Amino acid sequence: MSLDQLYQQIILEHAKARHGSGLAGAAVPDGASTGQSHQLNPVCGDEITVRVATAGGKVSELRWDGDGCSISMASASVLTELAEGLTAEEFRTIIDSFREVLRSRGKVAADPEILGDAAAFEGVARYAARVKCAMLSWVAAEDALGQALAR
């Protein structure tokens, strides 16, 4: 497998764009309930804090702060674009699908219908050492979503 299959152009672009990055000082949307989760990868020191705001059963906003490799930063950026506007149930379906692909060691193909740009992370599944990089923000978002809904 070539390096370009891991670092697809869309991943390199998202690693630069970092959609949703900038949590510090970002106001909570009016009327939303929020949850926030901090996740750390002790192997490399990558960390991310994700805040999920929900209103009317939908994800109204996702914001994050993080420091890490291109895979982890691009993953958080893609996640942000996907999440906003989804119902909690739809969001969980996407998270579950992403996790299944990433943990499959390359055996489960990503469905672009469900995962959109996140399907580009399919190649990461073949690099066991990098799966956690891609999952970090998604694990944080899942935790934050649960907190927001419980409020």
Add this chain to the structure above:
Amino acid sequence: MVVTPAHLSRAAATLGNDEVRRIRNDFPILHQSVNGKPLIYLDSGATSQNPLSVLEAEQEFYEQRNSAVHRGAHHLAVEATEVFESARETVAAFIGAGWDELIWTSNATEGLNLLSYAFLNASLPGAAPEAARFALAPGDELVVTEMEHHANLIPWQQLAERTGATLKFIPVDDDGALDLEAAARIIGSRTRVLAFTHASNVLGTINPVDRLVALARAAGALVVLDACQSAPHLPLDVKALDVDFAVFSGHKMLAPTGIGGLYGRSELLNAMPPFLTGGSMITTVTMERAAFLPSPQRFEAGTQRISQAIALAAAANYLSETGLSRIHGWEAELGQRLVQGLESIPGIRVLGPAAGQDRIGLAAFDVAGVHAHDVGQFLDSRGIAVRVGHHCAQPLHRRLGLTASTRASTYLYNTTDDVDAFLNAVADVRAYFQA
């Protein structure tokens, strides 16, 4: 069994590429392809590779002598004990210690934990009177440095927390050098233990052991030396360095994992309370109490890592016969080549001493705009193995304003071609990631 390596046809002042190419023939693992490219192994600072003589020593033990040591009267038990203790003599001599001053451990981490737990045991009520010199209480101070590997930091943090002693550290400057003026202020009459690394696993600096030992001696403190990055790479003489304790890991010096050593001055080891207790370390046992053997068995409870110790002795022989000063000289050349090359690539920041200043054969660096994990992945695609992350030195990285870095570390089996291929690959990293 001592096997003279085939490459020893002459003894120049340092190794050279021709000799290194012959050395490489002794290391089967180096002759393979990774991602379609010849493997270039530049991660010996994390773990080194094993020459055939080491692999054969371990296999020979299991094929011909395997048995428990220090027990049993049968032929195999006697032979196993002989080769096991002979291995101890070999490795002890390798670091300049007496045979009874070398304790087998799993690795340096275990050696440092053994010390910290022995000191903790000495601090508890009811400890033997001769253990008082190791006992710690509130008001006492332990001193480490800001550049320590976590293995030489956390055991002392834990010991301080449990005894009420205070942990202090000698800071490093922006270039990663120890602040010796601060050291002179920090090390004082309250200092009971000074623990520091001989050579930094991140910066590549060799610390001034003599000056630090002098400060500790003036304060009456015990000196613990982390020799993980020095024992494999340069002539080490713990007596000449005048340290009280030293630790090292076998897997960083051509031996298998699971074996390492703790050196301690004989009089200290025989006064220090044991850490692990049980079989093989006792004289008389009743249902109420036990009396302990002197060092080294005092600290070697349970069945030991016999084949690994024999393999470590074979590794020490391989290094001795090649010549530690020659290895050190070669790796210093490779270290300079690494730093000079890295400094000439735009966007690269080398951690530690600049080119032209002393360093061992490793270099850690930051690539502007590219995370270390991505750098490592890119190099792997070219068959180049390096270490990425914080290298078990989070406080040092934080001090240098980083969370992670990339590290290339050489050994006696690396050529200048390896270094050049690595530098060529690093030069392409930022373009690939559009940094």
